[in-house]
Amino acid sequence: MLFNWQTSFWQENFSAKAPAPAIILKGPSGIGKKQFAQTLAQYWLCENFSTQHLPCDICNSCRWVNADEHPDFFPLSPISDDTEEGTESSKAKKKITPSQWIKIAQIREQQSSWLITPQVGRYRVCIIEPAEALQLAAQSALLKILEEPPAWLRFILVSNTNKRLMPTIRSRCRIYALPIPSWDQAMQFITETKQVNTPAWLSYHGGMPLIQQTESTQVSSEFTEIEWCRTFLGSLSDERISTHSIHAEPKQMIAFLQKLTFDVAQLKHTGQVHYLPTMQSLLAPVAQSANANSVWHFWRWLGQQQRLQNHPLNAKIVVRDLLQEARQRLKA
Ligand SMILES: [Zn+2]
Numbered sequence: 036m037l038f039n040w041q042t043s044f045w046q047e048n049f050s051a052k053a054p055a056p057a058i059i060l061k062g063p064s065g066i067g068k069k070q071f072a073q074t075l076a077q078y079w080l081c082e083n084f085s086t087q088h089l090p091c092d093i094c095n096s097c098r099w100v101n102a103d104e105h106p107d108f109f110p111l112s113p114i115s116d117d118t119e120e121g122t123e124s125s126k127a128k129k130k131i132t133p134s135q136w137i138k139i140a141q142i143r144e145q146q147s148s149w150l151i152t153p154q155v156g157r158y159r160v161c162i163i164e165p166a167e168a169l170q171l172a173a174q175s176a177l178l179k180i181l182e183e184p185p186a187w188l189r190f191i192l193v194s195n196t197n198k199r200l201m202p203t204i205r206s207r208c209r210i211y212a213l214p215i216p217s218w219d220q221a222m223q224f225i226t227e228t229k230q231v232n233t234p235a236w237l238s239y240h241g242g243m244p245l246i247q248q249t250e251s252t253q254v255s256s257e258f259t260e261i262e263w264c265r266t267f268l269g270s271l272s273d274e275r276i277s278t279h280s281i282h283a284e285p286k287q288m289i290a291f292l293q294k295l296t297f298d299v300a301q302l303k304h305t306g307q308v309h310y311l312p313t314m315q316s317l318l319a320p321v322a323q324s325a326n327a328n329s330v331w332h333f334w335r336w337l338g339q340q341q342r343l344q345n346h347p348l349n350a351k352i353v354v355r356d357l358l359q360e361a362r363q364r365l366k367a
Pocket residue numbers: 080081082083090091092093094095096097098
């Protein structure tokens with residue numbers, strides 16, 4: 036499926052065009068790159084490719100791709116890691132955390148299949164998503180294949196920041212920057228899909244309608260981060276308000292504090308708010324009294340904390356410390 040901000044881009048670049056051996060689809064999170072890649076793979080494998088401008092959706096190949104059962108289709112993404120070994124009884128409780136990385140073992144596992152001729156159609160298609168998750172050794176293994184690819188093999192690399200890919204891989208790929216939806220297109224999309232019905236949510240996510248859906252996207256009027264914002268800002272001016280009610284994953288909390296701090300800085304310098312427009316009246320006094328230097332340093336500090344976000348520290352303590360730090364830095 037294509038989103039309406041993608042259709043003309045598709046027609047210009049991919050409709051009725053023979054697939055390049057390897058491409059990179061790049062762009063910020065939340066604009067529908069993954070869905071675009073899936074549609075493209077389906078199209079290249081579609082039995083009616085030569086007569087259609089889009090995958091037909093009814094042939095066997097199309098149905099198999101959609102069911103993730105196509106023998107020539109190879110999606111490759113980070114797989115979950117078991118964080119601890121355990122006995123049968125503790126296994127039920129053990130945490131499965133999604134890995135950040137695509138490991139060389141995963142490449143090796145698929146590699147032998149890539150090198151065999153297609154079972155059904157003309158191509159074998161591999162989607163690597165996100166491509167920057169490829170560990171260095173995995174990138175080297177991939178590069179070897181890209182250097183001498185079999186005639187039938189096609190790669191679609193999906194990337195938020197393709198700069199983390201080896202230049203030698205990038206140079207072997209045709210790179211496409213996928214279109215970013217306009218504000219109206221994004222609003223129309225989130226209204227139609229009934230995730231949320233609020234411009235505040237879209238502002239918070241920088242206008243990107245397909246940003247990873249958390250439970251907060253289910254709420255129609257408010258969303259979790261807005262509640263955090265109200266509680267946090269309240270705690271700055273009133274000692275009796277506690278931030279203990281805020282429960283979050285460190286990653287989510289860092290993203291939240293980055294946006295809040297960005298808006299405080301923006302308000303201070305330009306009088307405008309980017310991510311949290313509905314909170315402007317509560318942010319204004321903070322922006323007025325906070326020290327500009329301190330705000331700037333805190334924003335940079337948060338960037339450094341991103342590296343720790345998947346560290347197996349106690350999430351509750353990390354979040355409590357983050358909020359504590361934020362209170363100190365953003366107070367007058
Ligand atoms: Zn088809």
